[in-house]
Amino acid sequence: MFKNFSSGAAAVMCAAALSYSTSAAAQESKSGPLARQLTQLLDASKLESIAAPDPAGGGFVAALYVPGAQLLVVSGKFQTPDIGIYRLEKKEYRELYMDLMGGSVAGSRLVASDVSGDGFAAKPKRDVPPDSWERDSKTHVFEGSRKAKLSDALYDKAYSDADTEYARILGLLLTHAKLKGVS
Numbered sequence: 001m002f003k004n005f006s007s008g009a010a011a012v013m014c015a016a017a018l019s020y021s022t023s024a025a026a027q028e029s030k031s032g033p034l035a036r037q038l039t040q041l042l043d044a045s046k047l048e049s050i051a052a053p054d055p056a057g058g059g060f061v062a063a064l065y066v067p068g069a070q071l072l073v074v075s076g077k078f079q080t081p082d083i084g085i086y087r088l089e090k091k092e093y094r095e096l097y098m099d100l101m102g103g104s105v106a107g108s109r110l111v112a113s114d115v116s117g118d119g120f121a122a123k124p125k126r127d128v129p130p131d132s133w134e135r136d137s138k139t140h141v142f143e144g145s146r147k148a149k150l151s152d153a154l155y156d157k158a159y160s161d162a163d164t165e166y167a168r169i170l171g172l173l174l175t176h177a178k179l180k181g182v183s
Helices: 002-027 031-045 082-089 093-103 152-179
Strands: 049-054 059-066 070-076 110-115 131-135 138-142
Touching: 031 059, 031 070, 031 152, 049 082, 049 093, 049 152, 059 082, 059 093, 059 152, 070 093, 070 152, 082 093, 110 152, 131 152, 138 152
Parallel strands: none
Antiparallel strands: 049 059, 059 070, 070 110, 110 131, 131 138
């Protein structure tokens, strides 16, 4: 009987450890280091916007930066990519951001609101508004699974997916900024 109890207890402990490690892993921000690097680059360059092509989707990404307060990022496609190419050539990054917000192809737009410009946090710090992510007209506000009215597993997946995509977009912006000599 003691042997069965030990096996059962071990199974419960393993399940709890796996659950904790999955949840903890989802909480580690992939976008954090990239967002901090981008905001430092923008601060040093005295820029409040940056944009880049997105070769994976044939679209564009752009960011508006409010120093010390927020990083707003959008990704999307245009019916014809000429407008994005033109804006990039002219370094009209703010205008490209606005074009993507208002004129991107339906279903192609992603919008990130990164409060503090330090990457997505699965749950906001005390007295700090939460980060948010919008895709296909569905918005995720990262303030914990309970407030989102989602199971921990669904919340962790939504956060992880958004954070991964946000990190990819930040990487594109950083690469473009470095190639264009922004520093």
